[in-house]
Amino acid sequence: MSDKVYRASTTAPVNIAVVKYWGKRDAKLNLPTNSSLSVTLSQADLRTLTTASCSASFPASEGDALLLNGEPSDISGARTQACLRELRSRRAALEAADPSLPKLSTYPLRLVSENNFPTAAGLASSAAGFAALVRAIANLYELPASPSELSLIARQGSGSACRSLFGGYVAWRMGDKADGTDSMADQVAEASHWPDMRALVLVVSAAKKGVSSSSGMQQTVATSGLFRERIATVVPENMAIMEKAIAEKDFEKFAEVTMRDSNSFHATCADTYPPIFYMNDVSRAAIRAVEAINEKAGRTVAAYTFDAGPNAVIYYQEKDTEAVVGTFYHVLQGADIGGWKSADIKGLKPTIS
Template structure:
């Protein structure tokens, strides 16, 4: 008996031009285009195994070892249904010899290699891995942009995780959503020296979910429409050009300005939405001072912060600056000894010791306690979804999760 099964992994992406607002909440069509950097799956990834079998009585999904309900009409159900439809239309209808596995129920098992407690949104990598594993299972003859149309309906920003490198989500204009998809601006190989330092920030406060928050902004902010119509289109052009020209100074300027503006329209919402806290603000002050030093030396920006719908900072920087940045962050936000995973061998002996660059004005922020920044993750721009071998499958011979722990 043939086993129809495939495993894929997919990356996290962090936007430089932020997605905030839907014009269609069901189809997840955004009010503006957005652009992100795909992060390296070697460090952060979702892995998903999908299997189709005539013996399965219904569709099942396990996430991090726990079964998740697939609600009728919900986002998961939509993605699975759309993938089955593609299998039928693109494969089975065109070639009657192909097995009709689109009629089988599926078992899907997914795992994130980073803890939810890390405060990193896993929905983007999760839906991208789900769609990718089903695409391999169904042997679909379609490219990542087509798959991105489906991943988008799971979680908007998931569509950008279908590509590696630098990725634009074009908002499109068709009410059906057929042109609201991800495209590659440049692959990882074009500018592999873009690294990222994720500062996982502790927070007391339960944040507003991005799904409900962004619609409140759409309904109540008087500034959002101006951003959508008059700011984002030019920024999309300018940052794409900066990426193609490997112009980090412009890339950084736009990335920081757009992060600020996203949080500005969140604040202009009724009631206001705050995602950044005092630790986030202090990280901004540190990066602003770090860049000031460099700009005054005629060298342009050396780092760019960006914040999603939470207090964590992601700092993009050319590889050669990361050691200095890690040490600078550690000077304000001391880390538990041995907690920093030195993935790129920056530190001699692996010991992270706080340090200020020459001329740095240390008074731009106070020194925080251990734990204010819980964790520092050093990663870089990465590739798109990967097909994995059966030895990495998350389902056992019976099509059930290998390890429920």
């Protein structure tokens, strides 16, 4: 038995949606009820680094294992298992076609992942995490897969992860096939297309979110009437306007759709029974602060968006850094802007990758 260890490393970035994925039409395959669109943040600021290794010499009794930020992490969940199964079966197909290849698909996997941002920051780290895990193993197995094909696999780990396989502006097309083979991501524009775009992450709370995105989605699909309207008309319209705004680098439109879509998503959460509230008083005050900044500037210079938690991501353009970041940093130092005075908020200033 060879004790050769095969190894591959990769990184994947965090993405923050401007048209939100919210709702599954098939929970097992992680198929969404609507398409979504996101902006990938710079890996220098927020990324997961994953190394995958395998060897015939790793004891089979130990099985596959993941070390996440130095701690053993459970990978027995259906989502992670679906990704591993899919990657292994693609490798097994290569091995069947070329018997000279080492049988990596039969070896136990050791995965080591690290985030360069505090996991406790309350940022959705699952997108970067699953994207890095899938690409690291695909590289280890030397699979001839494009980012879009890998997005099909990462999607089964965490829906939003399929968008983290690309930089810049990324769409996840919901597809209409029952087996999910057309539910994948593609790049709408490179980051360099709009070099002025910036993001500011305001960490309102580092606490783990109360209602997981999966159960929040399930409850929304089951009980919200507003949600039906959202997926039938609101999101398709937002996707079309957003893609045009990005193509034309029209920040006013980009910002309006970003804010409207975040509001629409959180409204459907409030419309579930019982209602789900991801934003808190500080989040709402951040919305008022953005409105105050835009009013003072006399045009839209900042756009807020919130995922399934209270933290705000503010999109703005480099030329408006002073008006936006300057204002928020004054707020962080205790000034009162738009009624927002919270002292315990941390700001992170990632660029777009």
